[in-house]
Amino acid sequence: MKKTVERAELLKDMIQEAIEDGATTVEEVHQHIAGLPFDALEKLGLFEEQAGSLKEKQRKTIGLVYDTIRKVNQEVGSLISEQFAALEDARTASRNMDDKNDQDD
Numbered sequence: 001m002k003k004t005v006e007r008a009e010l011l012k013d014m015i016q017e018a019i020e021d022g023a024t025t026v027e028e029v030h031q032h033i034a035g036l037p038f039d040a041l042e043k044l045g046l047f048e049e050q051a052g053s054l055k056e057k058q059r060k061t062i063g064l065v066y067d068t069i070r071k072v073n074q075e076v077g078s079l080i081s082e083q084f085a086a087l088e089d090a091r092t093a094s095r096n097m098d099d100k101n102d103q104d105d
Helices: 002-044 048-104
Strands: none
Touching: 002 048
């Protein structure tokens, strides 16, 4: 049972890391693509004063979305790790109670 929990914890860590890396990669692509219209407007000389400000607001908004995804991923990972620890604690307590009952018999 202990090895199963350890393997599940390792799998959880791998999935959590993949989500983290994936979110970061997608954010980078999203930021680049979202900035293209503002870059074009600046090159054309349209909305020069506003384009930079709007681009920065958009960049921050997009960043907040991906920060939230990463935070949720972290919180879910922590919650699952706590459940694995509780499972191990319950297993140990059960084994100790069984050992005590065997000694009493």
